Amino acid sequence: MSHPDRLQTRIDAYLMQLRRSLGELPPDEVADILQEIRGHILERADAAGELTDERLVAILQALGRPEDIAPLYQAEALMARARASFSPTLLLRGALRWAMLSVRGFVIFVIALVGYGVGLGFLIGAFGKVIAPGQFGAWLGPGTFSIGTTTGSSARDVLGWWLVPVGLVVGALGLVATTLVLRWSLQFAKLRRPLVLAAEVEPRS
Numbered sequence: 001m002s003h004p005d006r007l008q009t010r011i012d013a014y015l016m017q018l019r020r021s022l023g024e025l026p027p028d029e030v031a032d033i034l035q036e037i038r039g040h041i042l043e044r045a046d047a048a049g050e051l052t053d054e055r056l057v058a059i060l061q062a063l064g065r066p067e068d069i070a071p072l073y074q075a076e077a078l079m080a081r082a083r084a085s086f087s088p089t090l091l092l093r094g095a096l097r098w099a100m101l102s103v104r105g106f107v108i109f110v111i112a113l114v115g116y117g118v119g120l121g122f123l124i125g126a127f128g129k130v131i132a133p134g135q136f137g138a139w140l141g142p143g144t145f146s147i148g149t150t151t152g153s154s155a156r157d158v159l160g161w162w163l164v165p166v167g168l169v170v171g172a173l174g175l176v177a178t179t180l181v182l183r184w185s186l187q188f189a190k191l192r193r194p195l196v197l198a199a200e201v202e203p204r205s
Helices: 005-021 027-047 053-063 066-083 088-099 103-131 160-188 194-201
Strands: 136-141 144-149
Touching: 005 027, 005 053, 005 066, 027 053, 066 088, 066 160, 088 103, 088 160, 103 136, 103 144, 103 160, 136 160
Parallel strands: none
Antiparallel strands: 136 144
8 A cells, every 4th residue: 555755754764763773783683673663564554544644643653762662672682692692791781681671680680790700700819829829819807708819917818729720610610600590591581572562552443
């Protein structure tokens, strides 16, 4: 079904604004998203019979502003890459985006930060012990325990040179375990696509 030029121009302007808002995504993903949105608009327009200015406004309002729905598509793309990756940086980015959307995501992000922090702490302690033996250790003091540089005269190094093998093993296992747990957890991250949201709020003809 053909539509008046002014309405087609408005649709094209909406898609162009969305394209600019999706700037960080790969071109092929952007093209797929724009095709999906255009198809939805035309499908809803055809279902309405004669497309009027008011009906097009309702369709676009149900979709949402391009600058508002673009982050949803970006989050979905980021999450898809994170689920298939073993990169701690990419996994943390995915977890951070999830943390911004749900309490469960926030808990997973905090767990990931703790896991990577502990793993890196042991590795730094192990390498630091080799470089500066007197400054690095597993320090036990009154009510405290830390891996790294000395925390004061009252703390004593409880591992000595054992910190090197222990730190390497525990640190590596910590990083690997955190990566696997985070990668597994991201499988449960549920993001609501803009078209699903639009279907919920858009009035039917």
